[in-house]
Each structure stands twice: as structure tokens, then as C-alpha cells.
Amino acid sequence: MSPTRFASEHKWLYAGAIVLLVALAVVGVIRYESVKKGNEAAEKANQLADAAVAAGYPRPDTGTIERSLGTDGGIVCDDPAGALASALWKINVSNGAAFVGQRPVIGDERAVRAEAKILEIYCPDKLDKIQDRIDDLKTDTTVRR
Structure with missing residues (x-):
């Protein structure tokens, strides 16, 4: 079986692999943005919690701050x-x-x-x-x- 004959008979295999790779790339970009935004929210929440402690308040829950104020x-x-x-x-x-x-x-x-x-x-x-x-x-x- 020649390589060109194999390629022409299995076009669906190549098309499926391309679609799968594109889908994985899109999911990866979305997840990266989500993690990046989560890290920024956590950083700001920790900064606010540190400021509360410096002002004489007890340290608030940073998870609550992240969910309430976001980025x-x-x-x-x-x-x-x-x-x-x-x-x-x-x-x-x-x-x-x-x-x-x-x-x-x-x-x-x-x-x-x-x-x-x-x-x-x-x-x-x-x-x-x-x-x-x-x-x-x-x-x-x-x-x-």
C-alpha cells in the first residue's frame, strides 16, 4: 500500500486529529486565562487581608474576598x-x-x-x-x- 493511497483513504483520521488539536489549544488558552485571573484575585485578596491586619483588624478569609471582589x-x-x-x-x-x-x-x-x-x-x-x-x-x- 503506497503512502498516498493510505493518506487518501484515511482523510477522516487527519481531519479528526486536526480538530482535536485545535480544540485542545482553545481549552488550554481558556484555562490559562482562568488561572491567570485567579492568581491576580488571590494576590489582591492577600494584599487587602494584609492591610486589614496592619489596621488592627483580624485577618479576613481571603477566599471570601476573592469571590466578592474578584480582580x-x-x-x-x-x-x-x-x-x-x-x-x-x-x-x-x-x-x-x-x-x-x-x-x-x-x-x-x-x-x-x-x-x-x-x-x-x-x-x-x-x-x-x-x-x-x-x-x-x-x-x-x-x-x-
């Missing part, structure tokens, strides 16, 4: 300088009551710095937009360590 900061970085985000942020720095009992309080400076640290790590370009609002907040050491 781009998620909802925290969507529009931190927007009116809705600013209002929700100020509501969270309150006495913890609901409805008519809710009152603004002097927030803990460490909590405010923690939010700024998230913006610094995940979306530093947006921190400048909100920095003046952060500086205008009246804060103090209100939470005991």
Missing part, C-alpha cells in the same frame, strides 16, 4: 463617587437602628480607611474621585480594639 473590585468599584453609593455608605456608618431610630454617628476612622484601602487596591483610579468626601467625614476612634 476588579466588583460592586465596590462600580461607582464609588456616585450619589447612591455615597448615601449607602453613610447609612452604613450609623447607629445600627432601623427606620426612625436610625441616627448618623461619628464613624470609626479605621472603618473608613478600610473602605479607602479597598479602592486603593482594586480601583486606584476611582479613589481620587471620592477622596475629598472621605476627608470631609467626621471620624474618630469609636470602636475599641
